[in-house]
Amino acid sequence: MKKEELPKKNNSRRNFVKASATALAGFYFVPRHVLGGPGFVAPSDRLRVAGIGVGGMGMGDVRGVFNSGKAEFISLCDVDDTRAKGSVQAHPKAKYYKDYRVMLDKEHKNIDAVTVSTPDHMHAVQAMAAMQLGKHVYVQKPLSHDIYEARMLTEAAEKYKVVTQMGNQGSSGEGVRKMVEWYNAGLIGEATRVYCWTDRPVWPQGIPWSANPATPPADLDWDLWLGTAPKKEYVANLIPFNWRGWWDYGTGALGDMACHIMEPPFRVLGLGYPESAECSVGSVYVGEFSRGYFPESCPPSSHITLRFKREGKSDLQFHWMDGGIQPARPEELGPNEVMGDGGNGVIIEGTKGKMMCGTYGVNPQLLPTSKTAEINVPQTIYRVPLGDRGHYNNWVEACIGGHGSKEFNQLSSPFSVAGPLTESVLMGNLAIRSYDYRVPRESGNGFNYPGRGIKLVWDGPNMKVTNFEPANQFVKREYREGWKLG
Numbered sequence: 001m002k003k004e005e006l007p008k009k010n011n012s013r014r015n016f017v018k019a020s021a022t023a024l025a026g027f028y029f030v031p032r033h034v035l036g037g038p039g040f041v042a043p044s045d046r047l048r049v050a051g052i053g054v055g056g057m058g059m060g061d062v063r064g065v066f067n068s069g070k071a072e073f074i075s076l077c078d079v080d081d082t083r084a085k086g087s088v089q090a091h092p093k094a095k096y097y098k099d100y101r102v103m104l105d106k107e108h109k110n111i112d113a114v115t116v117s118t119p120d121h122m123h124a125v126q127a128m129a130a131m132q133l134g135k136h137v138y139v140q141k142p143l144s145h146d147i148y149e150a151r152m153l154t155e156a157a158e159k160y161k162v163v164t165q166m167g168n169q170g171s172s173g174e175g176v177r178k179m180v181e182w183y184n185a186g187l188i189g190e191a192t193r194v195y196c197w198t199d200r201p202v203w204p205q206g207i208p209w210s211a212n213p214a215t216p217p218a219d220l221d222w223d224l225w226l227g228t229a230p231k232k233e234y235v236a237n238l239i240p241f242n243w244r245g246w247w248d249y250g251t252g253a254l255g256d257m258a259c260h261i262m263e264p265p266f267r268v269l270g271l272g273y274p275e276s277a278e279c280s281v282g283s284v285y286v287g288e289f290s291r292g293y294f295p296e297s298c299p300p301s302s303h304i305t306l307r308f309k310r311e312g313k314s315d316l317q318f319h320w321m322d323g324g325i326q327p328a329r330p331e332e333l334g335p336n337e338v339m340g341d342g343g344n345g346v347i348i349e350g351t352k353g354k355m356m357c358g359t360y361g362v363n364p365q366l367l368p369t370s371k372t373a374e375i376n377v378p379q380t381i382y383r384v385p386l387g388d389r390g391h392y393n394n395w396v397e398a399c400i401g402g403h404g405s406k407e408f409n410q411l412s413s414p415f416s417v418a419g420p421l422t423e424s425v426l427m428g429n430l431a432i433r434s435y436d437y438r439v440p441r442e443s444g445n446g447f448n449y450p451g452r453g454i455k456l457v458w459d460g461p462n463m464k465v466t467n468f469e470p471a472n473q474f475v476k477r478e479y480r481e482g483w484k485l486g
């Protein structure tokens with residue numbers, strides 16, 4: 001049977017391209033190009049890569065790209081020498097830098113591509129700097145910290161004709177492709193409502209910034225770590241994980257998990273920009289009666305409702321829930337059956353039925369689940385070799401093939417797809433921050449919260465809330481002096 005490409009559904013700049021690959025192995029192997037002999041990879045077919053942010057998840061990204069067998073790391077960069085140690089030891093011939101700007105200035109003639117695996121607030125400036133040098137980029141999720149950055153990266157990828165991929169490996173998996181085929185076969189009818197949920201955050205949110213500054217570790221360049229963010233004194237326990245809960249650096253539970261969880265329904269339904277957003281958030285209470293107000297910190301839980309207009313179809317209601325909030329169990333799901341994967345999941349409701357999956361689109365099922373084994377829908381969509389474990393491989397192959405190549409057209413999450421997805425994810429954060437926006441009451445006693453209890457109307461093409469101007473301050477953040485995008 002002929003395997004066709006993923007359907008192209010253009011809806012407000014959303015172009016659903018195809019598939020990509022990765023080898024997220026838990027170890028390094030010696031690729032054949034090192035050993036020579038059968039399977040030898042000629043130097044002209046090897047990708048020369050620089051890594052920015054190579055500790056933690058960055059080490060996994062370096063490993064995944066290297067394990068393709070067609071890539072070598074020429075240089076590595078990290079502001080934290082201790083965190084970078086694993087990657088540095090694995091690639092002793094790679095030159096090591098602390099400042100990515102210095103690395104790109106000195107090494108740009110020696111590299112073809114760059115991986116970006118830093119905290120969210122640095123993704124855009126680092127990816128943009130690489131693309132402007134004509135370098136292909138692999139960027140961890142979320143693609144950017146704010147909506148404006150996502151749009152600029154999407155446009156830059158096309159302008160500079162580079163190969164791009166976001167690090168949401170589930171987009172290369174079998175599950176999402178199977179769900180697309182089920183939906184296209186009409187098994188659940190026309191989608192009317194989507195539920196996505198996660199048990200994240202598993203780091204502190206909804207808390208005050210520490211009043212006790214600490215001394216940065218000797219191996220950490222704190223000023224370089226801050227980068228585009230406002231100047232602040234170092235505090236303990238922020239690095240390497242808890243920065244996710246602070247707006248200056250992270251994007252909360254939405255930014256951490258939504259690119260994995262919202263991606264399947266986005267691809268299945270061919271969604272573009274939302275038409276509106278509204279939210280409610282959980283609170284932290286300080287003392288017996290007083291309510292905590294900590295606008296620098298993401299909330300401990302939230303429920304976002306996005307609405308998408310679809311040409312010739314009814315509006316789609318799209319729900320995101322985090323902090324342990326979950327939708328009601330579908331009646332078609334047995335009392336002892338797991339909903340999603342337990343802590344996370346997706347349910348797509350249609351006019352004729354429902355389907356469900358876990359994080360990354362794994363374990364897709366029709367509801368009731370007994371239907372899943374009875375269905376035999378023909379395979380019509382390209383499958384990425386190794387599925388989600390092939391996410392890095394196909395990016396490497398596409399980089400070697402170049403912009404417009406067959407391999408390029410088989411990428412799972414190029415910026416033409418990842419950018420609009422990230423914008424919709426971050427639209428939820430814009431709603432959260434608008435919800436917390438406050439102004440003093442005229443009486444001088446207390447505050448009003450004019451962003452609460454309203455629906456934010458969104459002009460996606462122009463990146464603007466049309467009915468509540470204060471919300472637009474969260475579309476594009478101001479960088480610290482000395483930093484800029486591009």
